[in-house]
Amino acid sequence: MKYFAHRGITNNEMENSRQAILNTFMSSKYAGVEIDLRMTSDKNVVLCHDTNTRRLSKKTYNINNTPYNIIKNIKLYKSGKILSLRQFFNIYKKYKNRYVIFDVKDNTKYIINKILYFMNKYKIKKNKIIIIVWDKSISLDNLENINLYYAIDGNRITKQEIQIIINKKYKGIGLKFDNSNNNIKSINLIKNFKLKVGLYIPSKDNLNNAKKIKNINCITY
Numbered sequence: 100m101k102y103f104a105h106r107g108i109t110n111n112e113m114e115n116s117r118q119a120i121l122n123t124f125m126s127s128k129y130a131g132v133e134i135d136l137r138m139t140s141d142k143n144v145v146l147c148h149d150t151n152t153r154r155l156s157k158k159t160y161n162i163n164n165t166p167y168n169i170i171k172n173i174k175l176y177k178s179g180k181i182l183s184l185r186q187f188f189n190i191y192k193k194y195k196n197r198y199v200i201f202d203v204k205d206n207t208k209y210i211i212n213k214i215l216y217f218m219n220k221y222k223i224k225k226n227k228i229i230i231i232v233w234d235k236s237i238s239l240d241n242l243e244n245i246n247l248y249y250a251i252d253g254n255r256i257t258k259q260e261i262q263i264i265i266n267k268k269y270k271g272i273g274l275k276f277d278n279s280n281n282n283i284k285s286i287n288l289i290k291n292f293k294l295k296v297g298l299y300i301p302s303k304d305n306l307n308n309a310k311k312i313k314n315i316n317c318i319t320y
Contacts, residue, residue, distance in 0.1 A: 108126060120187065139170055145162065207237050
């Protein structure tokens with residue numbers, strides 16, 4: 100089981116920031132970092148969880164509708180800047196023994212191709228990367244060798260939904276963990292279908308319960 104820092108280890112730093120990422124890569128507590136990706140209006144990929152910058156800055160910009168030259172210069176509430184995917188890989192190339200979860204929030208196929216481009220450029224091993232997507236409609240042609248997980252926005256899943264995901268050739272499923280009976284049943288159901296399981300733990304109160312579950316591939320908290 101591997102543990103990932105959700106948006107990096109943040110002390111006084113901004114989530115998904117350079118320092119939060121470095122904090123994680125230099126820590127022995129985590130196997131790696133989980134970061135969020137979105138695309139700007141001029142097709143640059145940046146590290147940002149929300150659709151806009153309202154939570155991060157006094158000024159609100161929609162990521163998809165704003166060019167990168169504006170996004171990169173936004174003054175955030177905390178120190179640091181919004182990173183591009185290129186800047187992330189410039190950091191990561193020095194820590195290639197660590198693991199990364201890329202949570203792709205929009206423009207899924209384009210962003211996946213950008214991730215693969217940088218993986219190839221910096222000779223990143225495929226087993227070091229997990230890509231999480233939310234869009235079941237995308238074609239996974241030529242992506243069979245990538246650790247691609249489908250994320251569900253909740254804590255449970257049905258057999259019918261799992262079968263659709265299997266038919267799409269995903270390697271795993273990511274879901275929230277709350278330790279409820281239905282949640283545990285869904286986790287066991289995923290494992291019965293021989294898919295990998297990734298858990299996101301919104302409340303650290305449930306971390307010890309999650310650690311007790313066997314055959315979990317990754318836990319993000």
